Amino acid sequence: MSIAVVEVNRKSILHNVEFFKQKSPNCTLMAVVKANAYGHGMEGVAQLLDGKVDCFGVARVSEAIVLRQVGIRGPIVLLEGFFPHDDINDLLDFNLQPVIHSSWQIDVLNTIPFANEITVWFKIDTGMHRLGFHFDEAINEFNRLASCKAVRQPINIISHFSSADELGSSQTNTQIARFNEFARSVNGCQQSIAASGGLLAWPDSHLDMIRVGIALYGVSPFSDAVADLQPAMTLKSELIAVRKHEKGQSVGYGQTWTSESDTVLGVVAMGYGDGYPRDIPENTPVSINGRLVPIVGRVSMDMIVVNLGQHCQDKPGDEVIFWGKELPVEQIAKHTGMSAYELLTRLTSRAKIRYKD
Known part of the structure; x- marks a missing residue:
């Protein structure tokens, strides 16, 4: 019997899911379960939420494969895409949705002979400057991705805030404007830029899909707790x-x-x-x-x-x-x-x- 225990209240997680559904009733909801569901147990949380959320977000192919092995059948998004030494066949075999953030990934997708097999997310760098395509190359790379036979159309669009937890910062509004400018210029599908901080503080960022990470577990992305969330x-x-x-x-x-x-x-x-x-x-x-x-x-x-x-x-x-x-x-x-x-x-x-x- 373990003495050090991580006790996880399932009802609290379900409460938080319902809170975000009510807060953004017109959005689909991604439950982010990377890093062992922020310490809450990836398999257990995903099984709890299977059928209650629209998709799951993970960081690595290995995490996604574990979810498939424990019976998760819904969409799984690879938030960091696939890596240079990953087996590209895993995307097909396990029906995974990679985030495409670099031109080399498009090169790899162009080698897949099967048509319309993979749902992808195109990442635009709106100001985080970590992953994603720069504005001066984004439209060309988007069109190149759209020409891949293996890629399903239309393509989803995604980005990530750098300062959503800084409520006085102008950076978030700048990123929203850049994202919307790019989205208007291409034939995209679902759009997503809001993670936990955006969900709670920046309503203009909710768009089509919201990505609930740390707030799913009742923990605030800000310095103080959020009253409407229940810590799990x-x-x-x-x-x-x-x-x-x-x-x-x-x-x-x-x-x-x-x-x-x-x-x-x-x-x-x-x-x-x-x-x-x-x-x-x-x-x-x-x-x-x-x-x-x-x-x-x-x-x-x-x-x-x-x-x-x-x-x-x-x-x-x-x-x-x-x-x-x-x-x-x-x-x-x-x-x-x-x-x-x-x-x-x-x-x-x-x-x-x-x-x-």
């Missing part, structure tokens, strides 16, 4: 020891923390071997028996020490929550300077996923 994950473990600790004594590797008074310390079965950050700042809070207590000393591979206070009543076996409904991961992100994205996706397989309703 509770990362928790338990106390395995409760120890008296004298003033002036240190604890843990490097003796980085020394107690200023007599107190009681708790040892928790959790560490960087479970994916909790090793360099987490001291005094990062955890929740025990309804109150917040600070982490002290260094996080080790398997254990974390917390300061329970001199008059605590806590005992071995008591639950310790590192983030969840009562302690939002956004709060931990703000305290540590790490993003919620990183905190969720760095969890390891030793922290076992358990689903609840």
Whole structure:
């Protein structure tokens, strides 16, 4: 039985899906389940949402193949397309929809002899400057892609925001305008530019398809939690020891923390071997028996020490929550300077996923 547990509430995920459907009733919805569904378990989340969303988004062909192997039959979009050493036949064999962002990918598609086999998304670089075709080459490359016999017509169009989480930035409106300008100039099909930040803050970006990533799991893409979302994950473990600790004594590797008074310390079965950050700042809070207590000393591979206070009543076996409904991961992100994205996706397989309703 695992002590470090990633508890995932299925009802919360379903609530968030319904929230976005109501927020964008005229859009189709992509559930992004890459990176093990942001730590929530890719297979379990996809099986939960199969038939409830319009398609799934992943980063790698290998992720898509796993979804097919667990019974997902609906559309799967490869958000990074296919890579130079991928087997191009996997696109056909597993009915995958790649995002086309580079001319070399079009060259590869031109080698496929079968006609009208692959649904594709053409990525236009509207300002992220990471993947996608530049404006000065985009129309020519779009037409070249459209001439591939293997590609189904019409072609979908996609882009990605660089600053949707910065509500005061003009960059997002600039990107929307660039995207719309390009979309008017070609014969495209579905259009998509809004991920979680765009969905929540930029209604003009919703277009045909919305892509719900971190917000699907009830976590805000901004610095503060969003009231209408329900966080699905509770990362928790338990106390395995409760120890008296004298003033002036240190604890843990490097003796980085020394107690200023007599107190009681708790040892928790959790560490960087479970994916909790090793360099987490001291005094990062955890929740025990309804109150917040600070982490002290260094996080080790398997254990974390917390300061329970001199008059605590806590005992071995008591639950310790590192983030969840009562302690939002956004709060931990703000305290540590790490993003919620990183905190969720760095969890390891030793922290076992358990689903609840």
